Amino acid sequence: MDIKDIKTLIKMVTETDITEFEIENPEERILIKRGTSTEVVHVQAPQVMAAPQAIAAAHPQVAGAPAAAAAPVAEKGDPITSPIVGTFYRAPAPDAAPYVEVGQVVEKGQVLCIVEAMKLMNEIEAEYRCKIVKICKENAQPVEFGDALFLVEKA
Incomplete structure (x- = not known):
């Protein structure tokens, strides 16, 4: 040939x-x-239907939309965010008590939680004296960089 x-x-x-x-x-x-030996499969995630209240809140022009649903409730407090991507842990061990609870006042430098990244346990400490208003993540939940871990008020 x-x-x-x-x-x-x-x-x-x-x-x-x-x-x-x-x-x-x-x-x-x-x-x-020709081409590569790997096969790429594209899958579209299923769409979640919004509840009627959420639709009414997003589109107040819809008849019968409740007035209260249009204004979201702002959470008060300053966020303490994750400095890294990892897994959030409230306690030093599965059978140990959590480092902090809602309503507790913590001192500057006190450990609030652990974020595990690549098998390293990173202690997240309070940067100032504050009161824990809300714990934003569940124990053993994955977190991204910048995710709010706690809401606090300066004490």
């Missing part, structure tokens, strides 16, 4: 959905492959 015939075969393979082509005769064997 001459080079012109090989070019024609390559062109035919690239212009179709064929990913592999092989031809063999007693004198020669030609194998043409």
Whole structure:
């Protein structure tokens, strides 16, 4: 087979959905492959239907929308955020008491929780004396950089 015939075969393979082509005769064997061997599958996540109250809050022009649903309640307090991506732990061990509870006043430098990242336990400490208003994450929950872990008020 001459080079012109090989070019024609390559062109035919690239212009179709064929990913592999092989031809063999007693004198020669030609194998043409294109693309990668890995298969990519795209899956669309199912859409979640919003509750009627959420639709009414998002679109107040909808008849019968309650007035209270239009104004979200702002949580008060300053957030203490995760400095790293990892797993949030409220206690030093599964059977130990949590480091802090809601309503507790903590001192500057006191450990609030642990964020585990790559098998390293990173203690998150209070940067100032404060009162814990809310614990934003559940124990053993994954956290991203910048996620709020606690809401606090300066004490």
